[in-house]
Amino acid sequence: KQEVTQIPAALSVPEGENLVLNCSFTDSAIYNLQWFRQDPGKGLTSLLLIQSSQREQTSGRLNASLDKSSGRSTLYIAASQPGDSATYLCAVSRIKAAGNKLTFGGGTRVLVKP
Amino acid sequence: DTGVSQNPRHKITKRGQNVTFRCDPISEHNRLYWYRQTLGQGPEFLTYFQNEAQLEKSRLLSDRFSAERPKGSFSTLEIQRTEQGDSAMYLCASSNYRGVETQYFGPGTRLLVL
Numbered sequence: 001k002q003e004v005t006q007i008p009a010a011l012s013v014p015e016g017e018n019l020v021l022n023c024s025f026t027d028s029a030i031y032n033l034q035w036f037r038q039d040p041g042k043g044l045t046s047l048l049l050i051q052s053s054q055r056e057q058t059s060g061r062l063n064a065s066l067d068k069s070s071g072r073s074t075l076y077i078a079a080s081q082p083g084d085s086a087t088y089l090c091a092v093s094r095i096k097a098a099g100n101k102l103t104f105g106g107g108t109r110v111l112v113k114p
Numbered sequence: 115d116t117g118v119s120q121n122p123r124h125k126i127t128k129r130g131q132n133v134t135f136r137c138d139p140i141s142e143h144n145r146l147y148w149y150r151q152t153l154g155q156g157p158e159f160l161t162y163f164q165n166e167a168q169l170e171k172s173r174l175l176s177d178r179f180s181a182e183r184p185k186g187s188f189s190t191l192e193i194q195r196t197e198q199g200d201s202a203m204y205l206c207a208s209s210n211y212r213g214v215e216t217q218y219f220g221p222g223t224r225l226l227v228l
Contacts, residue, residue, distance in 0.1 A: 004156070034216070043118075043205060044157070044219040089156050093215075100215050101147065101170065102207075104156030 002027045006105035014113050019077035021108045023090035028068050030092045035064050035075050038087045080112045118220035120206050126226045127196055134192045135223045139208030146189050149205040157205055196227045
């Protein structure tokens with residue numbers, strides 16, 4: 001059974017500092033890995049998707065890496081802003097033919113202080 | 115609007131009542147997923163459809179839960195004889211099976227069972 005863990009559970013940083021969020025998973029047989037952002041009481045917004053054959057993806061200030069063999073992914077957010085305050089969730093999906101259901105970690109709650 | 119929509123956004127009900135939620139996916143997305151998220155946790159998979167066929171149900175989906183996707187378009191999730199433990203955010207996501215298959219999430223329906 002796939003298990004996804006995110007450490008730390010909460011993080012508080014001053015504005016301008018870089019954020020490093022960690023995600024680990026137990027079964028390396030994944031199809032892809034997604035990072036999501038969730039604001040309080042809201043749905044999920046997809047930030048980045050890394051396919052199992054890829055090592056990283058970048059979008060603006062966000063960069064996500066994937067090391068499938070070690071079961072790890074890291075999300076980097078450069079030059080954090082108060083608007084980055086949210087919960088960040090990582091999720092892995094299994095092989096496509098078996099249905100692409102996502103297994104989520106518990107999330108990292110981020111607070112960026114002005 | 116091309117996003118995933120869910121209705122209602124909030125539902126308060128008394129224990130023992132039946133509730134039904136609706137999800138309208140992004141048009142032409144052939145896969146539709148339901149997840150449940152309790153406070154402070156990541157979402158957990160409930161069930162998914164490919165077109166109108168329900169292909170997998172989680173063990174979390176007790177016999178009080180039923181989901182349908184008639185004609186492969188919108189989907190409904192019904193909970194019969196609600197219990198306080200059913201209180202959660204119910205999230206719907208859709209994806210296109212062809213291609214990378216990023217899942218796009220709706221805003222969720224927050225259920226409170228009194």
